[in-house]
Amino acid sequence: MQNDVILEVHNLHITLDFDGEDIPVVQGIDFELSAGKVLALVGESGCGKSVTSQALLRLLPRELRITSGQINFQAADGQAPVDFVSLAKDGKKIREIRGNQIAMIFQEPMSSFSVLHTIGNQIGEVIRLHLKASKAEARALTVELLDKVGIPDPARAVDQYPYEFSGGMRQRGMIAKALACNPSVLIADEPTTALDVTIQAQVLELLRRLKADDGMSMIFITHDLGVVAQIADDVAIMYMGRIVEKGPVGEIFGNPQHPYTVSLLNAIPRLGDLSARRELASIRGSVPSLFERPPGCAFHPRCDSFMEKLCDAQPPPLTRLSPIHEVRCFLHQAAEKEAAL
Ligand SMILES: Nc1ncnc2c1ncn2[C@@H]1O[C@H](COP(=O)(O)OP(=O)(O)O)[C@@H](O)[C@H]1O
Ligand SMILES: [Mg+2]
Structure with a gap:
C-alpha cells in the first residue's frame, strides 16, 4: 500500500x-x-x-x-x-x-439507537466498552461529544431518549456515537x-x-x-x-x-x-x-x-x-x- x-x-x-x-x-x-x-x-x-x-x-x-x-x-x-x-x-x-x-453512519439514525435507552447511556456504553472508562468518565466524555457535534445543552441532552430528539439532532447523535471510539x-x-x-x-x-x-x-x-x-x-x-x-x-x-x-x-x-x-x-x-x-x-x-x-x-x-x-x-x-x- x-x-x-x-x-x-x-x-x-x-x-x-x-x-x-x-x-x-x-x-x-x-x-x-x-x-x-x-x-x-x-x-x-x-x-x-x-x-x-x-x-x-x-x-x-x-x-x-x-x-x-x-x-x-x-x-x-x-x-x-x-x-x-x-x-x-x-x-x-x-x-x-x-x-x-472504522465507524459507519447511515441515512436513518434510528437504526443506530435503541428506543429504550437514553442517548447518553447508549453512547456511554460504547465509550466504556472501548476505552474501559468508568461510568462517570463515560458520561463526561459523552457530554463532550454531544457538545462537539453541536447538540445544544448537552448536559441535558445526555439524559434524553432518541424520540425526544429532532431528525437533525438524531443525526448528530449518531455521529457522536460513531466518534465515541475515535x-x-x-x-x-x-x-x-x-x-x-x-x-x-x-x-x-x-x-x-x-x-x-x-x-x-x-x-x-x-x-x-x-x-x-x-x-x-x-x-x-x-x-x-x-x-x-x-x-x-x-x-x-x-x-x-x-x-x-x-x-x-x-x-x-x-x-x-x-x-x-x-x-x-x-x-x-x-x-x-x-x-x-x-x-x-x-x-x-x-x-x-x-x-x-x-x-x-x-x-x-x-x-x-x-x-x-x-x-x-x-x-x-x-x-x-x-x-x-
Ligand atoms: N439484500 C439484497 N437483496 C437483493 N438485492 C439487493 C440487496 N441489497 C441490495 N440489492 C440490490 O443491489 C443493487 C445495489 O443496491 P444498493 O447498494 O443498495 O444501491 P445504492 O446504495 O447505490 O442505492 C440494487 O439493484 C439493489 O436492488
Ligand atoms: Mg444506498
Missing part, C-alpha cells in the same frame, strides 16, 4: 445469490482512501453504493457475497495492512475494527439525504469540521453531486456496480469525461436556473434492474454518445487520461488510439 493510503479496495466483486444463481452486483471496483481525505462514492439509487459500504466492514446480508478482490486497511498502529476479505465474516478481528477503527475512518452512507436543506447544510458543516480539525478520513456516499463539491477531495462515479470515472473533485467537476458524469453534473440545480424557471436536466431513462443488466457498457441505453457494436459489445476498459483521472468509456479509448497513430 502507498504511504498515506489507509483503505484500499482492489478489484472487488460482489454477487447476489438469487435462487442459487449468482447475479453480479459490484463488478470489480478499485478505489483508495488517503489519510485525512474525503472520498465520495456517487451514483443514482441502485448502483451499488450501500452494498459496497456494507462490504467494507463485512456487513453484507447473507444473500450478498464478496466473490473476489481485496479490502486492505492500514491501521494507525503501523502494523502490516489487513485484508478484510481474508477475515472471518463475524470473527473477532473484524468486530474489533468495526466501530473502533475511529480513523468514517463511512457515511447518504448521511444527509433524509434531512431538510438547512439541517443537511449543518450536518455537512459538522463533517467538514471533523475532517479539518481532527483529520478524519471519510468515505462519503451520496447520490447528490452538489453535496460532493462541498465536502469531498476525490470522487468515484458509480454506475451499475462499476466505477466509470474517478479523480479529484476539481478535475471531475471541471473536466468530466464520462457521459454519465456529465449528465449527473447537468442535473445539479443551480441558483440561476431556478429563477430563470429553466427545467432541470434529468438523465433519460432509469437504472436497469440487476436482472436486466445491459451488455457492454451498462450505461449505453441511456447514453447520447452510444456507438453501436462497440458500447453494447463489451465493457469499456479503463483509460487513464492523466495520472489523476480515470474513465471507462469507449469515447476515450478511441481518442487514445487516434492520438497514438
Whole structure:
C-alpha cells in the first residue's frame, strides 16, 4: 500500500445469490482512501453504493457475497495492512475494527439507537466498552461529544431518549456515537439525504469540521453531486456496480469525461436556473434492474454518445487520461488510439 493510503479496495466483486444463481452486483471496483481525505462514492439509487459500504466492514446480508478482490486497511498502529476479505465474516478481528477503527453512519439514525435507552447511556456504553472508562468518565466524555457535534445543552441532552430528539439532532447523535471510539475512518452512507436543506447544510458543516480539525478520513456516499463539491477531495462515479470515472473533485467537476458524469453534473440545480424557471436536466431513462443488466457498457441505453457494436459489445476498459483521472468509456479509448497513430 502507498504511504498515506489507509483503505484500499482492489478489484472487488460482489454477487447476489438469487435462487442459487449468482447475479453480479459490484463488478470489480478499485478505489483508495488517503489519510485525512474525503472520498465520495456517487451514483443514482441502485448502483451499488450501500452494498459496497456494507462490504467494507463485512456487513453484507447473507444473500450478498464478496466473490473476489481485496479490502486492505492500514491501521494507525503501523502494523502490516489487513485484508478484510481474508477475515472471518463475524470473527473477532473484524468486530474489533468495526466501530473502533472504522465507524459507519447511515441515512436513518434510528437504526443506530435503541428506543429504550437514553442517548447518553447508549453512547456511554460504547465509550466504556472501548476505552474501559468508568461510568462517570463515560458520561463526561459523552457530554463532550454531544457538545462537539453541536447538540445544544448537552448536559441535558445526555439524559434524553432518541424520540425526544429532532431528525437533525438524531443525526448528530449518531455521529457522536460513531466518534465515541475515535475511529480513523468514517463511512457515511447518504448521511444527509433524509434531512431538510438547512439541517443537511449543518450536518455537512459538522463533517467538514471533523475532517479539518481532527483529520478524519471519510468515505462519503451520496447520490447528490452538489453535496460532493462541498465536502469531498476525490470522487468515484458509480454506475451499475462499476466505477466509470474517478479523480479529484476539481478535475471531475471541471473536466468530466464520462457521459454519465456529465449528465449527473447537468442535473445539479443551480441558483440561476431556478429563477430563470429553466427545467432541470434529468438523465433519460432509469437504472436497469440487476436482472436486466445491459451488455457492454451498462450505461449505453441511456447514453447520447452510444456507438453501436462497440458500447453494447463489451465493457469499456479503463483509460487513464492523466495520472489523476480515470474513465471507462469507449469515447476515450478511441481518442487514445487516434492520438497514438
Ligand atoms: N439484500 C439484497 N437483496 C437483493 N438485492 C439487493 C440487496 N441489497 C441490495 N440489492 C440490490 O443491489 C443493487 C445495489 O443496491 P444498493 O447498494 O443498495 O444501491 P445504492 O446504495 O447505490 O442505492 C440494487 O439493484 C439493489 O436492488
Ligand atoms: Mg444506498
